[in-house]
Amino acid sequence: MTGAGTAHLAAHLLLWAGVGCFLVSAAALPFLPGGLARLHALAPAGGLGTPLIACAVALEQGAGRAAGKTLLIGLLLAAGSTVTTIAVAKATADEDRHQDQEHPPGMDDALTLTSLLLVVAAATLAVLCREPVRQAVALAALGLALTLLFLVLQAPDVALSQLAVGTALTPLLILLTARKVRRPPARPGEREDRP
Amino acid sequence: MKARARGALLGAAGTVLAAFFTAACLDLPAFGTDHHPYGDRAVAAALAHRTANTVSAVNFDLRALDTLGEQSILFVTVLGSTLLLRLARDEHREPPRTERALPTTRLFGAVLLPVALVTGVYVVAHGQLTPGGGFQGGVVLATALHLAYLAADYRVLERVRPLAALDTADALAALSFTALGLAALAAGGAFLENVLPLGTFNTITSGGTVPLLNLAVGIEVGSGLIVLLAHFLDQAVEITRPGDGRPRRPPARPRPSGGTALMGALPFLAAGWVLLTALYGLVTSRDLIHAVGCLAVAQTSTYLMLLGVGYRRGATAPVFGDLPPGSRPVVDPVVQALTLTDIVVGATVTALLLALTIQLRKRHGTVDPQALTALRG
Numbered sequence: 001m002t003g004a005g006t007a008h009l010a011a012h013l014l015l016w017a018g019v020g021c022f023l024v025s026a027a028a029l030p031f032l033p034g035g036l037a038r039l040h041a042l043a044p045a046g047g048l049g050t051p052l053i054a055c056a057v058a059l060e061q062g063a064g065r066a067a068g069k070t071l072l073i074g075l076l077l078a079a080g081s082t083v084t085t086i087a088v089a090k091a092t093a094d095e096d097r098h099q100d101q102e103h104p105p106g107m108d109d110a111l112t113l114t115s116l117l118l119v120v121a122a123a124t125l126a127v128l129c130r131e132p133v134r135q136a137v138a139l140a141a142l143g144l145a146l147t148l149l150f151l152v153l154q155a156p157d158v159a160l161s162q163l164a165v166g167t168a169l170t171p172l173l174i175l176l177t178a179r180k181v182r183r184p185p186a187r188p189g190e191r192e193d194r195p
Numbered sequence: 196m197k198a199r200a201r202g203a204l205l206g207a208a209g210t211v212l213a214a215f216f217t218a219a220c221l222d223l224p225a226f227g228t229d230h231h232p233y234g235d236r237a238v239a240a241a242l243a244h245r246t247a248n249t250v251s252a253v254n255f256d257l258r259a260l261d262t263l264g265e266q267s268i269l270f271v272t273v274l275g276s277t278l279l280l281r282l283a284r285d286e287h288r289e290p291p292r293t294e295r296a297l298p299t300t301r302l303f304g305a306v307l308l309p310v311a312l313v314t315g316v317y318v319v320a321h322g323q324l325t326p327g328g329g330f331q332g333g334v335v336l337a338t339a340l341h342l343a344y345l346a347a348d349y350r351v352l353e354r355v356r357p358l359a360a361l362d363t364a365d366a367l368a369a370l371s372f373t374a375l376g377l378a379a380l381a382a383g384g385a386f387l388e389n390v391l392p393l394g395t396f397n398t399i400t401s402g403g404t405v406p407l408l409n410l411a412v413g414i415e416v417g418s419g420l421i422v423l424l425a426h427f428l429d430q431a432v433e434i435t436r437p438g439d440g441r442p443r444r445p446p447a448r449p450r451p452s453g454g455t456a457l458m459g460a461l462p463f464l465a466a467g468w469v470l471l472t473a474l475y476g477l478v479t480s481r482d483l484i485h486a487v488g489c490l491a492v493a494q495t496s497t498y499l500m501l502l503g504v505g506y507r508r509g510a511t512a513p514v515f516g517d518l519p520p521g522s523r524p525v526v527d528p529v530v531q532a533l534t535l536t537d538i539v540v541g542a543t544v545t546a547l548l549l550a551l552t553i554q555l556r557k558r559h560g561t562v563d564p565q566a567l568t569a570l571r572g
Contacts, residue, residue: 127476132484156326157250164334176431177549
């Protein structure tokens with residue numbers, strides 16, 4: 001058997017192994033009880049299945065930059081999936097432990113402080129951007145930062161309102177006005193445009 | 196006034212304002228305090244009227260009269276912008292060109308448009324149960340419709356946007372808010388009193404007049420904003436000639452750094468910083484559009500103040516859709532209702548000022564406040 005044939009066969013094996021991980025995980029999902037146990041199904045799919053499939057694709061591509069890129073993507077996906085699994089597990093465990101147990105106040109303060117700093121930075125940026133189009137973008141960022149802060153301050157109604165108005169409506173109005181105003185005024189004689 | 200003199204005046208006034216503001220903030224109840232007399236009474240009153248979202252209860256039941264005022268502001272703004280942005284005698288309308296959107300954009304818009312519209316309707320309809328309501332849902336509906344412009348072109352947007360019908364809907368919704376208030380009078384209660392049967396707690400028909408007033412506001416905000424955006428879009432898309440402006444580079448400025456303070460007063464001091472920065476921008480602005488943006492930034496400082504005052508450490512949102520009443524402390528819904536209307540009124544003021552800016556540009560050919568002052572002679 002030639003080298004290329006062996007590589008092709010190995011790629012197929014890796015591909016099927018990866019897809020197998022996903023299929024087994026998917027099949028196991030309905031049988032596992034509770035959120036934490038179901039995560040055992042999620043972990044092999046993301047952590048093992050994705051890198052296996054990435055290896056298979058890289059093997060098919062042959063040595064080179066493309067294969068390197070594929071392996072890197074596979075690695076990133078596997079890492080991301082692991083991080084997500086851990087985060088979901090932590091949240092599920094917290095939920096299971098007790099719903100209304102007091103969580104450490106330091107956590108809240110850190111979140112409030114971070115979003116507050118984001119708001120202050122975005123507001124300063126929005127003022128210092130003298131060009132209306134850039135200012136519209138900065139205002140949209142300010143809207144997002146405020147939405148985050150309002151969520152942290154337990155005001156979902158206000159956050160929703162701010163998201164719609166602050167990140168969509170106000171920047172849109174400013175952009176439209178800037179577009180209208182930026183046009184040079186029609187000078188008589190420059191171009192005939194009256195009927 | 197010369198730029199230098201103006202800067203000196205701003206510096207002096209800003210220093211005095213900052214000093215008094217800081218002193219006042221340090222005397223406020225600390226951020227996250229447990230003492231919220233208004234909030235506690237508002238939550239009790241909302242639960243007595245079987246409204247799970249206490250913020251909606253404050254807006255459409257306890258403070259319904261204030262909301263009547265706010266929705267009138269919105270109505271008048273739409274009216275004012277319509278007058279300001281009407282077709283001038285020397286302008287003419289160019290039919291918009293057909294534009295080609297990328298197939299992916301088209302697909303994205305086609306998939307997202309129904310989802311966004313359903314989300315908007317859901318947010319309006321469940322205003323008395325879950326976070327949301329007429330104001331938020333209306334804005335979602337109005338902006339969602341403009342996905343048609345992104346996904347296709349302006350002519351498609353014009354077809355899906357029956358402006359005459361929306362104008363009427365806007366007026367009728369504004370009228371029905373007042374009519375509901377008068378109906379309460381006729382039923383023997385006070386103006387805008389919640390006289391309808393209250394229903395079962397945490398169902399879509401609960402809350403008496405709250406869902407009805409909420410729906411009226413939802414229709415008014417939705418149709419009003421579509422009409423408002425239509426006038427701005429007409430100005431930007433149709434009533435012009437193609438041409439290009441000269442982009443200016445914003446001057447690079449060093450960013451000053453903020454001081455440190457106690458966590459208890461920090462959100463208030465942040466609000467003060469935002470206000471002062473925005474005032475600086477307003478005073479030094481050479482472009483009215485930028486000035487309007489700075490005014491929007493200044494307005495955000497009021498949101499920070501209000502929500503900072505209403506926050507209670509360790510408390511949760513004042514919505515009892517998934518939360519048995521009394522099981523956990525909640526933050527103050529009164530200030531949240533105030534902030535909510537603050538945001539919507541702020542947006543309408545921005546719209547009106549931008550419409551005025553467009554008028555000024557048409558009349559005088561400039562948006563530089565100093566040049567406009569010079570024009571006056």
